[in-house]
Amino acid sequence: MLTIQDLHVFHGPIEAVHGISLEVEQGKCISLLGPNGAGKTSTISAITGIARSTGLVRFEGRDLSRDSVEARIAAGIAVSPEGRRIFSNLTVLENLTLGAALQKDAAEKAKDTDHWFSLFPILAERRDQSAGTLSGGEQQMLAIARALMARPKILLLDEPSLGLAPKIVRQIFDLIADLKTRGMTILLVEQNATQALKLADYAYLMSSGRIVAHGTADDLGKSDKLMAELTGVA
Amino acid sequence: MEYIVQQVLNALSFGAEYALLALGLAIVFSIMGLVNFAHGEIIAVGGYTMVAFASLAIGNPMIVMVGAVLAAMLASLTLERVAFRPVRKADPTTGLLTAFGVSIVLQNLFLLFVSPRPIAVTSLYFLDWSIEIAGIRLASLQVFETLTTIIVIIALMLFLRRTVLGLAVRAASLDFEMVRLTGIRANRVFAIAFLISGLLAGLACIFIMARRGSVDPHLGFEPVLKAFVACVVGGFGSLPGAVLGGFLLGAVEVAMLVMLPQSLGGMTDAFVFMIVAMILIWRPDGILSPAVEKGDKL
Amino acid sequence: MIRLSSSQRSGLVGAALLALVLVAIGLLTAYFGSRYQVRLVYSAYVNLIVVLGLQVFMGNARITNLSHSAFMGIGAYAAALCVTPENIKKISLPDAPWGLAQFSLDPVVSALIAVVITAVLALLLGMLIVRLTSIGATIVTLAILVIIHAIFLYRTDIFKGNQAFFGIPQVFNLTSVIAIAILVVIVCRLFRESRWGIQLRASADDEVGAAAMGVQIYRLRLIAWVLGAVILAVAGICYAYFLGTISARPFYFNHVFLTLAMLILGGMRTVTGAVLGTFLISFGLEGVRYLETGPVFLGIDLPEALGLSGIALGAVIVLTMALRPTGIMGNREIETLFVRQRH
Numbered sequence: 117m118l119t120i121q122d123l124h125v126f127h128g129p130i131e132a133v134h135g136i137s138l139e140v141e142q143g144k145c146i147s148l149l150g151p152n153g154a155g156k157t158s159t160i161s162a163i164t165g166i167a168r169s170t171g172l173v174r175f176e177g178r179d180l181s182r183d184s185v186e187a188r189i190a191a192g193i194a195v196s197p198e199g200r201r202i203f204s205n206l207t208v209l210e211n212l213t214l215g216a217a218l219q220k221d222a223a224e225k226a227k228d229t230d231h232w233f234s235l236f237p238i239l240a241e242r243r244d245q246s247a248g249t250l251s252g253g254e255q256q257m258l259a260i261a262r263a264l265m266a267r268p269k270i271l272l273l274d275e276p277s278l279g280l281a282p283k284i285v286r287q288i289f290d291l292i293a294d295l296k297t298r299g300m301t302i303l304l305v306e307q308n309a310t311q312a313l314k315l316a317d318y319a320y321l322m323s324s325g326r327i328v329a330h331g332t333a334d335d336l337g338k339s340d341k342l343m344a345e346l347t348g349v350a
Numbered sequence: 351m352e353y354i355v356q357q358v359l360n361a362l363s364f365g366a367e368y369a370l371l372a373l374g375l376a377i378v379f380s381i382m383g384l385v386n387f388a389h390g391e392i393i394a395v396g397g398y399t400m401v402a403f404a405s406l407a408i409g410n411p412m413i414v415m416v417g418a419v420l421a422a423m424l425a426s427l428t429l430e431r432v433a434f435r436p437v438r439k440a441d442p443t444t445g446l447l448t449a450f451g452v453s454i455v456l457q458n459l460f461l462l463f464v465s466p467r468p469i470a471v472t473s474l475y476f477l478d479w480s481i482e483i484a485g486i487r488l489a490s491l492q493v494f495e496t497l498t499t500i501i502v503i504i505a506l507m508l509f510l511r512r513t514v515l516g517l518a519v520r521a522a523s524l525d526f527e528m529v530r531l532t533g534i535r536a537n538r539v540f541a542i543a544f545l546i547s548g549l550l551a552g553l554a555c556i557f558i559m560a561r562r563g564s565v566d567p568h569l570g571f572e573p574v575l576k577a578f579v580a581c582v583v584g585g586f587g588s589l590p591g592a593v594l595g596g597f598l599l600g601a602v603e604v605a606m607l608v609m610l611p612q613s614l615g616g617m618t619d620a621f622v623f624m625i626v627a628m629i630l631i632w633r634p635d636g637i638l639s640p641a642v643e644k645g646d647k648l
Numbered sequence: 649m650i651r652l653s654s655s656q657r658s659g660l661v662g663a664a665l666l667a668l669v670l671v672a673i674g675l676l677t678a679y680f681g682s683r684y685q686v687r688l689v690y691s692a693y694v695n696l697i698v699v700l701g702l703q704v705f706m707g708n709a710r711i712t713n714l715s716h717s718a719f720m721g722i723g724a725y726a727a728a729l730c731v732t733p734e735n736i737k738k739i740s741l742p743d744a745p746w747g748l749a750q751f752s753l754d755p756v757v758s759a760l761i762a763v764v765i766t767a768v769l770a771l772l773l774g775m776l777i778v779r780l781t782s783i784g785a786t787i788v789t790l791a792i793l794v795i796i797h798a799i800f801l802y803r804t805d806i807f808k809g810n811q812a813f814f815g816i817p818q819v820f821n822l823t824s825v826i827a828i829a830i831l832v833v834i835v836c837r838l839f840r841e842s843r844w845g846i847q848l849r850a851s852a853d854d855e856v857g858a859a860a861m862g863v864q865i866y867r868l869r870l871i872a873w874v875l876g877a878v879i880l881a882v883a884g885i886c887y888a889y890f891l892g893t894i895s896a897r898p899f900y901f902n903h904v905f906l907t908l909a910m911l912i913l914g915g916m917r918t919v920t921g922a923v924l925g926t927f928l929i930s931f932g933l934e935g936v937r938y939l940e941t942g943p944v945f946l947g948i949d950l951p952e953a954l955g956l957s958g959i960a961l962g963a964v965i966v967l968t969m970a971l972r973p974t975g976i977m978g979n980r981e982i983e984t985l986f987v988r989q990r991h
């Protein structure tokens with residue numbers, strides 16, 4: 117579904133990712149692991165078109181690498197970005213409405229809103245509250261719900277567990293597992309390898325802008341490389 | 351009694367004009383950090399459009415007013431495309447200086463191609479007559495101006511709360527990139543902000559022209575300077591701040607006009623700015639600074 | 649004896665190089681120029697001092713100032729009021745309050761008084777300005793420009809408004825203004841390379857860090873602001889002491905954006921940029937002004953085109969911002985063009 121080949125990502129003059137290739141198949145959950153500064157977020161930014169990149173980004177057989185950010189989103193990519201980036205000056209409901217910005221049909225939009233509110237009851241309770249007043253975990257749920265409002269074909273999740281208490285982390289991963297069983301295609305960026313590998317069908321390990329290992333979650337989970345990269349112990 | 355009501359209305363109509371202009375400045379600033387020094391020239395475009403209608407012998411006031419507003423909106427949109435797009439991502443100082451340069455170019459274009467001297471426009475005099483409400487005589491123009499502004503503020507609020515594009519404009523003031531990541535085209539958000547800004551300037555233009563009856567290349571300078579000050583007082587980039595600042599400035603100005611002796615008439619603005627300076631000593635970021643809102647992005 | 653840091657020493661080298669340029673232009677004008685050209689070059693040097701005064705604050709604190717021409721005006725009027733002989737003031741300012749028409753001082757004392765008055769005023773206004781956000785500060789400087797101009801116009805009994813304030817002794821010539829310009833170049837370079845200047849520029853590049861510096865940053869901005877105002881007062885004095893008459897109009901908008909365009913084109917971050925921009929625009933504008941009068945060119949009688957120079961200046965600002973926001977010089981001073989940089 118999503119194919120990336122020889123992707124180089126740049127922040128100004130700095131090259132953060134040096135030619136990686138990866139593949140996300142329809143209905144699968146693929147995990148992208150790696151330590152701080154490995155280039156995971158840069159890769160996500162290149163897929164959405166926020167960061168400048170060279171190489172191929174193909175989505176459903178179409179080359180997106182020259183398309184604008186907006187066109188890529190319209191093609192069916194949605195992202196819950198690093199740091200959540202909810203619109204804290206808007207209410208919870210307004211955040212969700214913006215998530216479905218491309219949905220023209222008001223009835224469908226209302227249906228989706230109700231659907232996600234039923235799945236995230238805590239958000240439903242706070243629907244008219246300013247999003248800035250939510251707790252970290254609630255904000256993360258809002259960020260994911262906002263992305264889902266777009267009815268994406270693929271969901272990019274950048275470190276959804278970052279900075280959350282273990283109990284909340286479990287909730288978030290349960291949610292992702294649930295989405296997966298509903299057939300959502302997911303690219304999950306995580307530092308929390310144990311949890312991510314439990315979910316993922318296939319995983320890539322990044323370090324210093326390169327993919328250093330990949331394989332099924334089981335294979336990679338057993339590899340020494342993973343432990344070495346993530347803990348810094350060689 | 352009559353005198354008090356008249357002065358209150360006076361203050362409201364002054365404030366309304368500043369609020370309209372300040373809102374137009376704030377909405378553009380909130381999404382792209384641009385201090386639009388060329389806002390005054392948008393007003394002048396409206397004024398010269400009225401001149402053009404007059405020279406075509408079109409006197410229908412509806413056509414003149416709608417035409418002027420549309421011209422202001424078009425001018426605002428054009429400036430965004432031609433002048434401000436290259437500095438969209440630049441720092442505020444670069445944007446500010448660009449706008450300053452654009453303002454100089456436009457003023458001198460009016461000078462070169464129209465005239466450095468004021469040109470009379472009489473088609474809007476009909477807006478100003480004396481009306482009597484509950485036994486109190488008031489200037490109709492001031493009533494119109496105040497009412498229009500209130501209606502416009504309500505309409506703008508509804509737009510910003512009820513429509514996706516309106517939500518996007520509000521969200522963009524916090525995190526423009528994230529707005530793009532919801533699939534809304536950045537160009538549309540910029541276009542709508544400049545269109546609103548032009549619309550507000552065009553409306554203000556109608557009232558300014560109805561009062562002054564003539565247009566010259568510097569038509570917009572003084573009201574926009576006041577609007578800028580209103581924005582600074584209210585907190586630059588905050589929309590409620592712009593409205594608050596505008597009405598506050600109107601009230602201070604009328605208070606000065608009433609209280610200062612005749613012999614100091616030419617110095618009203620100096621006294622108004624002095625009071626503003628005192629407010630800024632108290633709150634350097636303005637009364638409703640959006641800085642607090644921006645902070646929780648981190 | 650003041651110990652100079654290495655960056656200040658290279659600043660002095662740069663100032664010396666700029667001084668050579670200033671002297672060369674002056675000598676060429678003095679020997680080959682017509683009276684009109686001498687006047688033209690003199691005013692270019694006055695504008696250079698203005699642009700340098702602007703650079704001290706804008707270039708180091710990176711806050712756009714739009715009130716500089718007003719401070720130049722304050723310096724000019726203050727000196728003029730002190731130095732003009734009593735018998736002339738009795739005719740030109742018959743209603744002057746506070747005995748302003750009843751005394752006259754020698755040019756040096758007058759200039760000193762003018763500088764002190766401007767500095768005190770700048771200090772008072774500066775205490776407000778340096779605390780505002782950069783944009784708020786810019787708009788307040790615009791308001792200051794308008795107010796001071798209104799005062800010049802309103803108090804005709806002191807300033808004569810748009811009429812000529814005449815009878816100022818013409819004590820300066822081209823040599824004096826060149827000497828002063830060179831002195832100001834040195835001051836600006838020494839300030840830029842001083843600890844204060846370096847801290848100020850560093851804080852302007854990094855706003856979060858600047859906020860952490862808190863009060864310190866306000867003090868540094870205030871120092872630059874007052875120093876800039878002093879230089880602007882000097883420019884005003886040079887203007888008045890050469891022309892012999894002044895009025896309110898040259899200290900208003902047109903002059904503000906003329907000098908602003910000069911600084912922006914050359915590059916506000918450097919003193920070299922200020923010098924380069926001033927001369928480029930001073931001389932370039934003469935060509936535009938010639939077109940403005942509607943000359944006969946290649947047999948074609950061009951129409952009078954009032955506003956052309958304004959369009960040119962505005963276009964310079966817009967294009968510089970779009971293509972090269974840091975101006976021609978960017979972050980480079982003149983000496984770096986000659987000496988290879990050590991890394």
Ligand SMILES: Nc1ncnc2c1ncn2[C@@H]1O[C@H](COP(=O)(O)OP(=O)(O)OP(=O)(O)O)[C@@H](O)[C@H]1O
Pocket residue numbers: 127128130132150151152153154155156157158159198307
């Ligand atoms: N906007 C930017 N400007 C300059 N360099 C950047 C920028 N964003 C990222 N980088 C650099 O690119 C490299 C990769 O960063 P990236 O954010 O992609 O890492 P990451 O794998 O997401 O790390 P983390 O787990 O900490 O989020 C880093 O060296 C970082 O410093």
Ligand SMILES: [Mg+2]
Pocket residue numbers: 156157158198275
């Ligand atoms: Mg990351």
